[in-house]
Amino acid sequence: MEKKLKRIILARYYGFCMGVKRAIKIVQETGRNENEPVNVINEIVHNDAVVKKLADEGIGFVSRVADAPGGTIIVSAHGAPPTIFAEAEKNGLHIVDATCPLVIRIHKTIHKLIDQGYQIIHFGDRDHDETIGVVGQGPADRVHVVRTMEDLRRLNIRGERFALTSQTTADVKDFEQISDEARKIFPGIEIFNTICNATSQRQAAIMDIAKNVDLMLVVGSASSANSNRLRNISEAICDRAFLINGADSLDDEWLDGVETIGLTAGASTPDFLVEEIIEHLLRFSGGSAGVERLKSSEGDKEYPEE
Numbered sequence: 089m090e091k092k093l094k095r096i097i098l099a100r101y102y103g104f105c106m107g108v109k110r111a112i113k114i115v116q117e118t119g120r121n122e123n124e125p126v127n128v129i130n131e132i133v134h135n136d137a138v139v140k141k142l143a144d145e146g147i148g149f150v151s152r153v154a155d156a157p158g159g160t161i162i163v164s165a166h167g168a169p170p171t172i173f174a175e176a177e178k179n180g181l182h183i184v185d186a187t188c189p190l191v192i193r194i195h196k197t198i199h200k201l202i203d204q205g206y207q208i209i210h211f212g213d214r215d216h217d218e219t220i221g222v223v224g225q226g227p228a229d230r231v232h233v234v235r236t237m238e239d240l241r242r243l244n245i246r247g248e249r250f251a252l253t254s255q256t257t258a259d260v261k262d263f264e265q266i267s268d269e270a271r272k273i274f275p276g277i278e279i280f281n282t283i284c285n286a287t288s289q290r291q292a293a294i295m296d297i298a299k300n301v302d303l304m305l306v307v308g309s310a311s312s313a314n315s316n317r318l319r320n321i322s323e324a325i326c327d328r329a330f331l332i333n334g335a336d337s338l339d340d341e342w343l344d345g346v347e348t349i350g351l352t353a354g355a356s357t358p359d360f361l362v363e364e365i366i367e368h369l370l371r372f373s374g375g376s377a378g379v380e381r382l383k384s385s386e387g388d389k390e391y392p393e394e
């Protein structure tokens with residue numbers, strides 16, 4: 089094994105976004121203030137370490153409303169369809185909504201478009217919690233999910249007005265391509281770029297560094313859509329990119345002959361996991377590597393003006 093590591097470059101934007109920080113704070117405060125059980129429906133955010141930490145603090149996680157034993161149920165940052173809220177209410181649960189305001193903005197857009205008679209095409213991962221929540225905002229025959237160009241071309245929908253929306257964590261370039269194709273298939277279609285700022289900032293930050301490194305490491309859980317996207321974008325630019333949960337899943341064989349590593353993390357990844365990886369890499373280099381932190385002092389610009 090050739091140890092040549094000299095530089096570790098940390099992306100300008102990485103890790104927790106405002107929506108995730110907000111959701112975690114809501115869960116922790118609710119857990120502290122309630123005497124009855126507090127459960128989150130699905131994962132509060134898609135990160136194993138975050139879920140484990142909250143579970144250690146006494147928060148429960150259920151995959152169905154029916155499994156909540158009473159008390160409070162919290163809707164995750166990804167949001168949920170109205171049917172979930174209705175079921176929780178019917179079961180007498182206290183509901184706390186931690187949906188990210190930028191996801192709620194998509195829900196509001198869908199409501200408005202449905203009222204105005206649009207057929208909506210939503211670009212997203214069909215089984216993702218956020219998509220399920222978005223699709224549930226309208227009748228099934230009015231909101232159509234597409235994941236690929238083929239899905240879009242195969243769509244067989246009729247109507248007079250069409251609109252395109254996107255999952256908040258979609259690949260910015262993929263959405264541009266889908267938008268271009270949608271304009272050809274549905275002339276006059278209205279495009280709503282609902283990718284959130286945190287996503288576009290983290291994707292743009294990769295473009296800045298990935299071309300100058302031998303290897304990109306993306307810290308995030310396999311269940312995190314935005315982390316997977318960051319890995320795919322990284323790989324397309326620098327050829328070698330791995331998605332890792334934390335320092336434990338870092339394989340030193342990957343570092344053979346590597347001089348420069350680019351490092352980033354998904355919007356649901358806590359900073360301590362990134363710092364553990366930096367420590368591991370510094371140890372591996374025997375002290376010869378330096379860390380360049382490009383993190384922006386501006387922070388994330390996340391929320392729409394209300």
Ligand code: SF4
Binds near residue numbers: 189355
């Ligand atoms: S990734 Fe974007 S939409 Fe999702 S929680 Fe973070 S800020 Fe909100």
